[in-house]
Amino acid sequence: SQQGEEDPQALSIQEGENATMNCSYKTSINNLQWYRQNSGRGLVHLILIRSNEREKHSGRLRVTLDTSKKSSSLLITASRAADTASYFCATELIQGAQKLVFGQGTRLTINP
Amino acid sequence: NAGVMQNPRHLVRRRGQEARLRCSPMKGHSHVYWYRQLPEEGLKFMVYLQKENIIDESGMPKERFSAEFPKEGPSILRIQQVVRGDSAAYFCASSQGQGDGYTFGSGTRLTVV
16 A cells, blocks of 8 residues: 555645645654656656754645654645646655655645 | 766657667766656655666566667666557665665656657
């Protein structure tokens, strides 16, 4: 079964509104990372939050991590049309060889 | 400082042919990962390599698929006797090590006809 699962699968909001995406995972992690993918393109690393951190900011992005609930959220404030993309969370597991395990992603559409 | 370079960007192969996908990691990165992405899906881990070593190949099909990261030159993902189900985007990523963010290439889109 999936290590990371995003919620919602798709989100459509108006420009200027805030967008919140959630990610849940199953096993203990070293860190959790968020990536953006524009249609037909590669992934862009947005932010990394370590297991001992609870919140992190980068520009209009805010990421939280709750290891007790095994969940994370990505908040994009004051959304822009250019934020339209798919957003993936990925976890780096503690056990086993180092690698990222991706969720299915949230497709975010910002309407002008 | 070029990012992760993948080539070709697009590759079309007939069923039964071989596909070779190349990935040059970022300068200073010694860890390389290959992922496969089907349309409308997330990325599925295939293999993790360091120079001359396969560290984890748990996501790679046992048959027809192989990967290498030689001492010199790019990492190669090789798919022999391709089938239509191999059609996908294949992404390579590199990192400096555990706990670092990964840098992804633009991917190779393989189409098997």
